[in-house]
Amino acid sequence: MSNKKLTAINSGSKNKPALKASGRSQVKRYTRSKAGNFFYVLFLILFGSFSVLPLIYCIVTAFKPLEELLVYPPKLYVVNPTLQNFMALPDLLSNLKIPLSRYIFNSFFVTVITTILYVFIAAMAAFTLAKSKIRARRVFFLVVQLALLFNGTTLSVPLYLIYSWLGIIDTYWVMILPYIASTMGVFLMKQYMESALPDALMEAAEIDGAGPVRIFFEIAMPIVKPCWLTLTMFGFRDVWAAIPDGTVFNEALKTLPTIMSQVTAGGIARSGSAMAVTVIMMVPPILVYLVSQSNVIEAMSSAGIKE
Numbered sequence: 271m272s273n274k275k276l277t278a279i280n281s282g283s284k285n286k287p288a289l290k291a292s293g294r295s296q297v298k299r300y301t302r303s304k305a306g307n308f309f310y311v312l313f314l315i316l317f318g319s320f321s322v323l324p325l326i327y328c329i330v331t332a333f334k335p336l337e338e339l340l341v342y343p344p345k346l347y348v349v350n351p352t353l354q355n356f357m358a359l360p361d362l363l364s365n366l367k368i369p370l371s372r373y374i375f376n377s378f379f380v381t382v383i384t385t386i387l388y389v390f391i392a393a394m395a396a397f398t399l400a401k402s403k404i405r406a407r408r409v410f411f412l413v414v415q416l417a418l419l420f421n422g423t424t425l426s427v428p429l430y431l432i433y434s435w436l437g438i439i440d441t442y443w444v445m446i447l448p449y450i451a452s453t454m455g456v457f458l459m460k461q462y463m464e465s466a467l468p469d470a471l472m473e474a475a476e477i478d479g480a481g482p483v484r485i486f487f488e489i490a491m492p493i494v495k496p497c498w499l500t501l502t503m504f505g506f507r508d509v510w511a512a513i514p515d516g517t518v519f520n521e522a523l524k525t526l527p528t529i530m531s532q533v534t535a536g537g538i539a540r541s542g543s544a545m546a547v548t549v550i551m552m553v554p555p556i557l558v559y560l561v562s563q564s565n566v567i568e569a570m571s572s573a574g575i576k577e
Contacts (some may be wrong), residue, residue: 329549330347332548333351334348334542335350339542368521373529377510384445385509388449388455389502393491395456396463399414401467414456414460418454426515433517444514445514445525452505454504458501467493467494499562507559510554512525
């Protein structure tokens with residue numbers, strides 16, 4: 271064997287440990303000890319259980335008889351469960367001038383229409399602010415951000431004057447229009463579109479002859495599905511529990527939360543029925559959340575990320 275071959279073999283054998291060492295240094299393994307996993311899971315269980323205590327107490331109280339409702343301190347379990355609190359609701363609402371079915375229809379009608387319009391308009395506005403080429407889009411988005419600083423209490427008087435000028439007081443529109451103009455949906459959708467909707471995809475669609483409307487419905491909306499499902503959940507929850515304050519006087523236009531609030535104002539003797547009402551009002555938002563929970567997590571984790 272020549273000297274050149276020996277030199278090459280020796281140099282190769284010397285470089286192998288170096289290559290292995292460099293490979294080990296590049297690949298990092300993140301591991302957690304069994305004790306760390308135990309305390310991590312224990313932490314999640316404890317704080318998760320603490321966060322659902324109000325929900326558990328509400329459900330348990332809805333099935334308590336009157337003698338257990340008067341026990342102090344209150345208990346998180348029921349000894350003799352009963353459906354009396356639910357069965358008493360028809361009698362409590364029997365003296366209404368308008369049938370209960372009318373209030374249920376008003377609630378679902380206003381909630382569904384408002385949620386659909388809210389998501390649709392927020393998505394269109396966010397698409398324009400995120401992907402259009404208009405020069406003033408940054409100014410418009412700044413206005414959206416500034417609008418997030420104001421809550422409904424500070425704007426109650428100006429809003430009432432606007433409703434009166436438009437002539438929509440004591441109509442369905444006074445319950446629908448305010449939520450459509452909510453800027454939170456525009457902000458969340460715009461942030462999500464900037465990270466999830468690449469410009470190269472839109473340029474390719476434009477080259478193929480697709481217009482803005484077709485790009486919005488066939489490309490943008492399917493991609494940002496997690497975000498608009500998140501807005502659907504938030505919008506449904508807020509509108510479902512909303513009580514018009516000083517804008518709806520016609521009894522035939524009032525929603526279910528307005529009537530149910532009268533039951534909850536009956537003192538401690540009606541606390542069981544009040545909790546039963548609360549459980550009934552919680553069911554639709556919980557069902558909507560169960561349908562969209564995975565998309566909600568994805569949207570919240572991606573909305574604040576930018577490339």
